């Protein structure tokens with residue numbers, strides 16, 4: 215359902231910053247916008263001719279918002295379009311954008327925890343944010359997306375999967391989970407180790423879980439051997 219521009223963790227730049235999108239004709243929904251994202255969007259011609267741009271942000275770490283400024287500038291000056299940003303903490307993102315010279319008239323912001331979009335090309339979209347456990351310093355969110363009858367969960371960066379989400383996966387309300395997964399495994403980890411993921415997800419539901427935000431310490435084979443999927447980088 216989602217295509218990925220990058221699938222790596224912050225330091226795993228080989229796999230590029232984790233970011234996903236849904237595109238149909240001149241409408242583009244982008245999830246996160248880390249430092250490597252704008253370059254890849256340009257390279258893949260994903261922003262050419264876009265008339266409706268929506269950007270969902272999970273949190274404000276650089277590997278998730280590092281090139282947000284460029285994307286907004288490009289949209290405002292080249293595409294002559296104000297993108298809509300979805301993020302529950304309005305002041306946080308506004309403050310960041312002011313500090314990098316992006317003024318308020320260049321974008322729109324929707325900070326409702328539950329937001330609806332009705333886009334001519336993408337269809338009916340409902341985004342429901344939920345706080346996730348990641349770091350102490352900034353808030354981080356996962357969200358459920360309902361798009362044209364399909365429902366999935368995107369974890370953002372998180373070291374856990376909530377009971378609510380697990381329940382919804384088990385009863386079929388959510389059909390796919392995209393989950394931050396890493397190889398490193400230690401007390402106080404801000405990401406979810408594959409070992410923990412195996413503890414949390416029973417074997418019969420693992421084919422509905424797609425691992426993303428991979429660090430250098432995890433092998434795709436290892437993920438697949440445990441019954442999970444690995445997201446693939448979109449190459450156009």
Ligand SMILES: [Zn+2]
Pocket residue numbers: 223224275277278371427
């Ligand atoms: Zn990250």
Ligand SMILES: [Zn+2]
Pocket residue numbers: 273275348371
């Ligand atoms: Zn993070």
